[in-house]
Amino acid sequence: MKCFILGAGKGKRLQPLSNELPAPMFPVLNKPLLLYIIEHLKKFHITDIRINLHHLPEYIDSYFEDGQNFDANISYSLEKDLLGTAGALKRTETFFGSTFIVHAGNSLTEIDLNELIYFHNQNHSKLTLAVHTDYERYQCTELSIDDKGKIVKSNLRQTKTDSKFDLIPSGVYVFEKETLDVIPTRQVCDIETDLLNLLLSQNTPAYAFIVKTGCYRVQYPKDLLKLNLKLLNDFSLDQNQLIHFSDSVQIHKSVIPKTFHPLFIGENSLIGKNVEFLGQAVIGSNVKIDEGAVISNAVIFNNTYIGKNIEINNSIVFQNLHINTRSDFSIYVNDEFIIDRYKVSNFANSFSRILFRTIDIVFSSVALIILSPVFFLIVIFIKLDSKGPAFFISRRMQQPEIIQKSKNWYRFQPEKIVKYFKFRTMIYSRENEETGLDEKNIYEYGPFFKAKDDPRITRVGKFLRKTSLDELPLLINVLRGDLKLVGIWGLPEKEAIGIQTKGVSNKDFDISETARIRFKGELGLAGYWQARGRSELSTEERILHDSIQSISDIDDELLLKHLGEYKKSRSVKGYISLILDTVKSVIRKKGAF
């Protein structure tokens, strides 16, 4: 019996991983997924295999060649344009015998193919789909069957999450050659949708074979992570051994006694001193994990360097990367941006963090104690002036949700919100209403908003804003550790999202990239913009101050070399002088209204 493997797809849902590697070549315990498929077919003496290719074909045919090294006879059907999964079969019609198997190139199963074929023959089926039950699919063909397994209805279902999908195709099909006659020539046609519907409409018998054994279809990057970790777990149980690696691997002696999760390490990889594995990990070949890195639930592809003390959790790290930043629920694919520009926490930095945090705590608690009578008075005035609570919580963003994509890289960072404590300066419950004040915005373009004479502001509010006393409760945020004394001014959600999505530009002029640097900085009370006149400054000046403030926040030795005098702001003296500058500016009532 012959088998046709669908290896041509562009893997849209698997982007960005599929941009540089076709899905059948994705590593599963450091071997290509397609190799598992071929090994599985061989168990049932199916060795005559044709693979269709289109997207990055060279990765597949240069690995498997004619199949000799894999005890199989492999040929290829190179497609210039894609005609869908069924269209691909039609093209290479002469290859097939009377009954044959079609296998998705992204599907790994433990299906008993003998049983599947027996079921197909017994029912005189013209097309049999192996099906299983799965969760967390976004979009899927779902089948309804009668008690014999005959398909009565197929339905393309879409759902958000968590709902259970019954009877969805596993990517393994049994065909009769005559079924190909139904497929239109030179037209896009997919097996699970177009062809199946055609057969159903003609009352041609199509059956679903319910699979009880493992079925893993890699349709989203997350599936690849899950599949790797699942197989690693099974493999470790099977071998009764936690850590799997060959002689070419070097692991520092400090690592093994502390490793309690299954680990799979490829050839020539190096694991440095005190590297911790807090969860399972599959590590490729020629990977270097430097001292003190912390890895859990991760798949790391070949030829990658993980920097010192870097944490990688729940992530896929693509090949040929140099990672120097913490990763959480992320996929990194040749992200030039993260390569040398990010936080590396070493001892000196941890020390300075503790030092600055101590300054923050001492300063804010002393200030809160001294200012407590002022707080008391302000609360009374607000209460007397207008109805409603004395305090107001303003949701500010250090960083909106960021998804950066380009041809070669992809990066996702979840949004970070901090609740700012302020004195209420507006009429209660009007703070969030649409203002209709856009004309009064002092910024002529761009994301920032600030209006003079906002009608929502109360009498006491006007005074508090003028004197910036409305910001005093932010000292509580500092004490709580939400903010630093020195840092970027947190933006309201709308403004932050505006910078991220629309950017800051008009015709012929675009400083969006500069503006987005602010999302790397930490939030704080005092800073360059705050000390240099705030609302007196234009959008561009504000952006420059904020971006430079953020850059001086980033802990990176390489970066520090280029910071020039801005290094000063990283010293205690610089930190305190920025606080004093800001206080001075506030007292002079510069740019506050």
Place this chain on the structure above:
Amino acid sequence: MNFIEQKRNDVLVEVINLARATLKEADDFKTILLKAIESGERKIVVDFSQCDFVDSTFLGGLVVSLKRMTAVGGDIRLIGFRPAVRSMFELTRMHKVFEAFNNLDDALTSFAK
């Protein structure tokens, strides 16, 4: 003199004669550039060759001027980056906003095109 002006045909060349271009001089510089744009200059070259450091206020003023200039169809181009100044432009991604040249001749040629 903190800023030295010379005219090369229709190009105004503004040399920053300061080792440190910071907030102290930023306002003056911004005023000079904005006035020049107002009086009809459309091609300005700013020469940083004497500069070892620019701060955020100074850069801010330069960007404000560039924005004003692009709005009237002109351009501000830069020359004479020393390493620290170049880094500052690169770190802030400002090197993508301004066109910079190695020397005055290159900048003048670029304007002549």
